[in-house]
Amino acid sequence: MSDPAIRVDRLHVVRGGVDVLPELSCEVAGGSVTGLLGPSGSGKSTLIRAIVGVQQVAGGRVDVLGAPAGSPALRSRVGYMTQAPSVYGDLSVRENLRFFARVLGRDAASVERALADVSLEEYGDRIVNRLSGGQRARVSLATALLGEPDLLVLDEPTVGLDPLLRRDLWELFHRLADRGVTLLVSSHVMDEADRCDALLLLRDGKLLAAATPDELRAQTGEQQLDEAFLRLVEATG
Amino acid sequence: MTPRVTWAVARRVLQQLRRDPRTIALIIGVPCLLEFLLQQLFGRNSPVFQHVGAPLLGLFPFVTMFLVTSITMLRERTSGTLERLMTMPLAKVDVLAGYGIAFALLAVVQATVVSLLAFGLLGLEVAGPQWVVVALAVANAVLGSTLGLFVSAFAQTEFQAVQFMPAVVFPQFLLCGLFVARDEMATWLRWISAVFPLTYAYDALARAAADMLDARFALDVAIVCGCIVLALVLGAATLRRRTG
Numbered sequence: 001m002s003d004p005a006i007r008v009d010r011l012h013v014v015r016g017g018v019d020v021l022p023e024l025s026c027e028v029a030g031g032s033v034t035g036l037l038g039p040s041g042s043g044k045s046t047l048i049r050a051i052v053g054v055q056q057v058a059g060g061r062v063d064v065l066g067a068p069a070g071s072p073a074l075r076s077r078v079g080y081m082t083q084a085p086s087v088y089g090d091l092s093v094r095e096n097l098r099f100f101a102r103v104l105g106r107d108a109a110s111v112e113r114a115l116a117d118v119s120l121e122e123y124g125d126r127i128v129n130r131l132s133g134g135q136r137a138r139v140s141l142a143t144a145l146l147g148e149p150d151l152l153v154l155d156e157p158t159v160g161l162d163p164l165l166r167r168d169l170w171e172l173f174h175r176l177a178d179r180g181v182t183l184l185v186s187s188h189v190m191d192e193a194d195r196c197d198a199l200l201l202l203r204d205g206k207l208l209a210a211a212t213p214d215e216l217r218a219q220t221g222e223q224q225l226d227e228a229f230l231r232l233v234e235a236t237g
Numbered sequence: 238m239t240p241r242v243t244w245a246v247a248r249r250v251l252q253q254l255r256r257d258p259r260t261i262a263l264i265i266g267v268p269c270l271l272e273f274l275l276q277q278l279f280g281r282n283s284p285v286f287q288h289v290g291a292p293l294l295g296l297f298p299f300v301t302m303f304l305v306t307s308i309t310m311l312r313e314r315t316s317g318t319l320e321r322l323m324t325m326p327l328a329k330v331d332v333l334a335g336y337g338i339a340f341a342l343l344a345v346v347q348a349t350v351v352s353l354l355a356f357g358l359l360g361l362e363v364a365g366p367q368w369v370v371v372a373l374a375v376a377n378a379v380l381g382s383t384l385g386l387f388v389s390a391f392a393q394t395e396f397q398a399v400q401f402m403p404a405v406v407f408p409q410f411l412l413c414g415l416f417v418a419r420d421e422m423a424t425w426l427r428w429i430s431a432v433f434p435l436t437y438a439y440d441a442l443a444r445a446a447a448d449m450l451d452a453r454f455a456l457d458v459a460i461v462c463g464c465i466v467l468a469l470v471l472g473a474a475t476l477r478r479r480t481g
Contacts, residue, residue: 015481016481052324053324053478054478054479054480055480055481056480056481070478070479072326075324075325075326075327076326078324080324082320082321085317086316086317086318086321087318088253088316088318089316090253090257091252091253091256095252099245100325102241103245103322103325104325127256147325
């Protein structure tokens, strides 16, 4: 496999006097869909924020697509979806996307493509505040897709979505990966783990495992991935 | 700084305002109402109305835009949209200048409507050119916007942001020379008023109203412009790409 798209080396992050990530090292392979899994409070969002370069770090190193995380050169190559839908609630879906498209230097066609990718074509003229939580999350996801980034970092993109939509989105993620895009997708539901090429399991700011779903099954002797996760937690005490 | 991006931000802020017609109605209607009340209270030809009318017209945009900008920016900080923008290829000054341009345009509308009412129907008279008063009102709006952007960094909630208005704006209003001439103030108050930008904004307005467009007027305008730049620099310093 080629050089990793993300390389995290002994990352140390302190938030509010607490070591959220004491010393984390991991890698994400290029062109893969990697799941970042762990219970809420395990440090997933903090790791994601460090990868997109908006988190103050106390030590260690994060390299993204060959450059230090947060480098100006990465700003047009990395798409980021925050955990809370960070779009303007008082604007329509299309107004939101057009604004971010202008910032990214993209045309109106990319707005329509992003809308289609998240199946929101019919909601383009709706005010975001009047949409459901899941629809709002999809507007936020569409924004991350706008710039056709090489790396997509998505913080819990499928929370609150119905199973059909979730399946559609995971299919979209794999289509993107087939085109060479690297995706790092966080989730706190283990049933999404099976949809990933590779998994990073996080608990209390520490990496429990970095493996493919099949490796994880073989390692723990459990068929269900949530059971496998439990085994790992018990094994590490 | 990229003009395309700056304009995109300005346009978006204006779109958000357009979605909130009640706020626009208040921004334009309240100063009109106050000018009307002032005229009714003291009478059309009274020296008080003639003395206070023009500065009120010129200083009101400062208050409005300070408040509106600090809240809009606070929302941007707390909703995560600022964090998202900070991961995109845009300069911090694009965000600040975009806000400044949007609220300056709104101030042009506000100052024009209020001045049409005050100079037209209400009989307010100034010795100097009326357009200078309107232009100063717009400059004060930009000053209010940039200060609002800066102080929004120190508020965690909208309640706090609203309280910055009396805290930052009222002392400047009291000491700017409108209520008591600066020469007649206690020395320590005069010193304090000397570091307030609104003092120079008021002085410029008073001179414009008295048709005294002299060197002192030019200095006042230069100081107000300098304060806008300073507030922008301070505001940019509060926009962090990386946060804790």
